[in-house]
Every structure is written in structure tokens, then in C-alpha cells.
Amino acid sequence: MKQLFKSVIFMMLLMITVSGCQSASKEQNNQKQTQSQSAEPYLKIKDFDGKIVTLQVKPKNIVVLKDEVLHSFYQVGGKAVGRTNAFTIDPPEEAKNVPKVGYMHEVNIEKVLELKPDLVIGQRFTHGELRDTFEKAGIAFINLNTQSIDDIKNNTLLMGKITGHEKKAESLIKAMDSRISQIISQVPKKKKEPSFAIMTIMGDAVFVEQGPTISVDIAKQLKLKNITESLEGEVMAGYIPFSMEAMVKLDPDYLFILSHTTDEDAKKMVENKFKSNPAWNSLSAVSDDKIYFLPKNKFVMAPGVKVVDSFQYMKDIVYSKE
Incomplete structure (x- = not known):
């Protein structure tokens, strides 16, 4: 009887030990899994x-x-x-x-x-x-x-x-x-897309934006044609040096001017360097009063998703008289 009792006790202890080992093993596996998961990069x-x-x-x-x-x-x-x-x-x-x-x-x-x-x-x-x-x-x-x-x-x-x-x-x-x-849908349908060129003033230097740039992207989405894409020259991040001869030959419908410093600097540059030039005054955009100084805080660099204001701005100045 005593022998039977001892056997029962031994079996119970063995089951407890095995169960404990299984629980410990399961806990270790869970810890490893947690560590593995935490190792995944953010x-x-x-x-x-x-x-x-x-x-x-x-x-x-x-x-x-x-x-x-x-x-x-x-x-x-x-x-x-x-x-x-x-x-x-x-x-x-x-x-x-x-x-x-x-x-x-x-x-x-x-x-x-x-x-x-x-x-x-x-x-x-x-x-x-x-x-x-x-x-x-x-x-x-x-x-x-x-x-x-x-x-x-x-x-x-x-x-x-x-x-x-x-x-x-x-x-x-x-x-x-x-x-x-919504803004693009308000652009009038035309058989021929109006052409444009963008002059960018950086200090004493003047460039033409061929793209990709924010301002070119906006203009093209508003159904305007970048007439300067055909120009050849040394391209630097979407910009090439300005040429009056090339601009007269292309003669864009709209001429947009940007400054990387201040709008006042851009206006002074145009006033001092171009307005007295007969070639400049022969441009259709100048004679038709379709030359616009674009605000740099909307077109040189766009303030994130508020770039929608830039679309609205250009759409209004180009198509308000259409």
C-alpha cells in the first residue's frame, strides 16, 4: 500500500515538473518572439x-x-x-x-x-x-x-x-x-494651348526654367505650354541661362518672372536691364501686357499642400480675362 502511495506521489511530482518545464519553455518562446518583433525597424x-x-x-x-x-x-x-x-x-x-x-x-x-x-x-x-x-x-x-x-x-x-x-x-x-x-476643371478649353516662359532671377544672373520645377509643373497642369523646352544649353536643376535672342525667337504668350531673392530685386532687374531694350519690348507678352511677377512664396518653393493656392493664383491671372 505504501509502495502504491509512493508511486502516485512520484507520478504527480513528475507531471508537475513536466508542466513547469513546458510553461517555462512556452514563456521563453514568447519572449523570443517578442524580442524578434521588437527588432523590426520602425x-x-x-x-x-x-x-x-x-x-x-x-x-x-x-x-x-x-x-x-x-x-x-x-x-x-x-x-x-x-x-x-x-x-x-x-x-x-x-x-x-x-x-x-x-x-x-x-x-x-x-x-x-x-x-x-x-x-x-x-x-x-x-x-x-x-x-x-x-x-x-x-x-x-x-x-x-x-x-x-x-x-x-x-x-x-x-x-x-x-x-x-x-x-x-x-x-x-x-x-x-x-x-x-477642381481648379484645373475651370480652365477654358482651347484648340491651342497658350505658351509661356518663366524667367528666374538669382542675384545678377537670369535663367529660364525648363523644368522640372514647381512653377513649370503648375503651369503645364493648367494647360499652358512651356515654349522653352526646345532650348538647348547647359541645364542646371531645370534652369538654363537666359538668352534675349532665343526669347524673341520663341515669343511666348505669357512671360512669368520669379526672384530667388526679393520681388523688388526682380522688378529692378527688369527695369534696369530689359525695359530699354527694343528686343524686349518686341515680345508679345510685353506688348499684350501679359508679363507677371510671380510671388516666390508660391512658385519658387511651395508651402506643402498649400500649393493649391499657387494653382489658384496662376489660373486667375492667366484665365481671368478669357
Whole structure:
């Protein structure tokens, strides 16, 4: 009887031990699975340079070096720890007191590093050479393009992913697309698209925008023809040097003028350099009073999804008399 009792006790202890081992094993497997899941990166980004940037966790300290992207960033609910001084468009109201790290073309690396960012967002033409510096400091860096309406959309969606506000970004893009489509639908139908040329003034130099640029993209979507696309010359990011001879030969219906400094500088340049030139005065756009100075805060750089205001602006000045 005692022997039977001992056997029963032994079996019970054995079952308890096996059950405990199974529970421990199951707990270890769960821990491994949790660790495996936590090892998944927060976000992988392929930037404009084709670089794959991995964010292991959601970035908290973000420095934005590009005005346009800064607007998109704040529109989706982001909050930067650093930004560059305003270049052509004022920063979002919420970002006015954010620490500045120099100018877009002259970034103060020391000031950036002092902010201890875990992500820096740059612009393709200006900040590519900074990648190695930030990567060596253990800081994620992405370079973005900002030369078309599609770029604005893509950047806004990316800012939504980075900040964890994807739904808000998608909603903003949907509203933006709807408004742009509405504006374009109001453009009168014509057998022949009106032609245009865009002159851009950068200091003492004058260029023609062949594209892709924000202003060219907007004009073409508004059913205008970029007559300067046929011009040959050294192209720099969508710009070629201005030629009066070529402009007279092309003779666009509309002539738009932009300045990368101030609108006053652009008007002074035209007044001093072109108005006394007979060739300039022979242009149809000049004689027909179809020369327009476009505001740089709408056409040199667009403030994120508010680019719809730029569409409305150009549509109104071109088609209001149609």
C-alpha cells in the first residue's frame, strides 16, 4: 500500500515538473518572439539618392533643412528641434521659435549636432555631401526632392509615416488633389494651348526654367505650354541661362518672372536691364501686357499642400480675362 502511495506521489511530482518545464519553455518562446518583433525597424526609407535609411525606432529629435519639407512636416503634425533660416517662404507659425542651424546653403553642422537629432532631413541639390558627416555621428539622414507636385505629395506622405500620422497625411493629399482637380476643371478649353516662359532671377544672373520645377509643373497642369523646352544649353536643376535672342525667337504668350531673392530685386532687374531694350519690348507678352511677377512664396518653393493656392493664383491671372 505504501509502495502504491509512493508511486502516485512520484507520478504527480513528475507531471508537475513536466508542466513547469513546458510553461517555462512556452514563456521563453514568447519572449523570443517578442524580442524578434521588437527588432523590426520602425521605418525603412529609400531617399532620392537611392539610399536605404533604416529607422529602428520612431525619431524624436528631427532637424529639417528644407523650407518646403518643413511645411509638410508641420502640416501632418510634426515638431522639429531644428531648422534653417527661412529662404523664400516663412516657416510655419508653430516653427518660428525653433532653433536655427544656419541657412539652407550654409548649414552649421555644430549647431545641428548640439541638438542631438536622431534624424536630419535634407534637400537633394544642397545637402548630399553632409550624409557622411551625419552617418559617422550615428545620425540618420535622408535627402528629398522638391521639384514637382508629385514630390510634395510624396514628401507629405513620408512625413506622415515618420511622425506616425499617416492617416492625416493621406487626408491632406486627398483634399489637395481634389482642390487641384477642381481648379484645373475651370480652365477654358482651347484648340491651342497658350505658351509661356518663366524667367528666374538669382542675384545678377537670369535663367529660364525648363523644368522640372514647381512653377513649370503648375503651369503645364493648367494647360499652358512651356515654349522653352526646345532650348538647348547647359541645364542646371531645370534652369538654363537666359538668352534675349532665343526669347524673341520663341515669343511666348505669357512671360512669368520669379526672384530667388526679393520681388523688388526682380522688378529692378527688369527695369534696369530689359525695359530699354527694343528686343524686349518686341515680345508679345510685353506688348499684350501679359508679363507677371510671380510671388516666390508660391512658385519658387511651395508651402506643402498649400500649393493649391499657387494653382489658384496662376489660373486667375492667366484665365481671368478669357
